[in-house]
Amino acid sequence: MKKWLRWISMILLVAILGVVIAFEVSPKPGTKLIQFAFNREVPIGDSGKFEQAKETVNVIKNERYDSPYARNTFDVYYPKNLKKTEQVPVVFWLHGGGYLAGDKSLVNEFAHYVAEKEQIAMISANYELAPELKYPGQVKQLEDVYQYVRKHAADYPYLDLTKVAFGGDSAGAQIAGQFVLIQTNPDYAKQMNMTATVPKNELKAFISYSGPVDLQQLKTLPATNLFMKFFARTVAWDLLGDKEWKSHPAIDEASIAQHVTTDFPPTYITDGNTLSFPEQGKALDQALKAKNVSVESLFFDEHQEDIYHEYQFSYDLAEAQQALDETLIFLRDYVK
Missing domain, CATH: 1.20.5 (Single alpha-helices involved in coiled-coils or other helix-helix interfaces)
Structure with missing residues (x-):
């Protein structure tokens, strides 16, 4: 025995x-676990409101944009019953998924509410994922989306491309934020070997939902935060192709909070308080305020309940409804 x-x-x-x-x-083993966790459908949080919104919103799915990278498709959400020559502002949005997973359809409910409530269009784009596409390919791919829509504006006559915002959730927020940096910080654009493509007077706002917008903080995660350390290590290794990711210059380069200038557009930031990046969101909030940039934020430090990463799309939660209401007001104030 x-x-x-x-x-x-x-x-x-x-x-x-x-x-x-x-x-x-x-x-690879960690990659598979993260992809399994993130490759899921997001259930409709408020079915009553969503069904109502569907009655007033047109959706064009799987438009293909020119790009050397894969997964080069986007969906367009815009209000129905527009007058023949009427145009509406547009938000370009990138989905989350830890750079390794996710899909443009994850913002389906949110995009409907933006189009219905504020008469603002949303373009939700896919992009090639890591590890197949390394940094900064995803940032360049957002430029491809914007350039395609601008070049083919006649195909989308209802879009007012003189009033654009960029945003994203989770990884998508970081990618979108880095793209906005390139538009607003000439020295940073030069560092990235990219050029600004969005006219300064047309870039109206930026939105970060649960975004890792100060990536350098990942280098000093406490030893007790085992899950976040595992997550950061796996994602960074995949995205940069370097196991020694903490010493890679891209970590500081991609930290949005470290490179903002007074020309960064008005910004809305929110994050949960559990298994997410609230301290990174707060760092961006503080950096923008130091530059006298208009910024509005929603965090849950004193909240008694756990508010998890990507909480903002769970519209059965009062906190998600609050974030939505604040986002709609923000868009109304700065984009329209």
């Missing part, structure tokens, strides 16, 4: 060591 138990123990030990080694030599 003891010999049998000893063999079982040895087998378990070998299996555990095998798993540990697998996670050490390659990001």
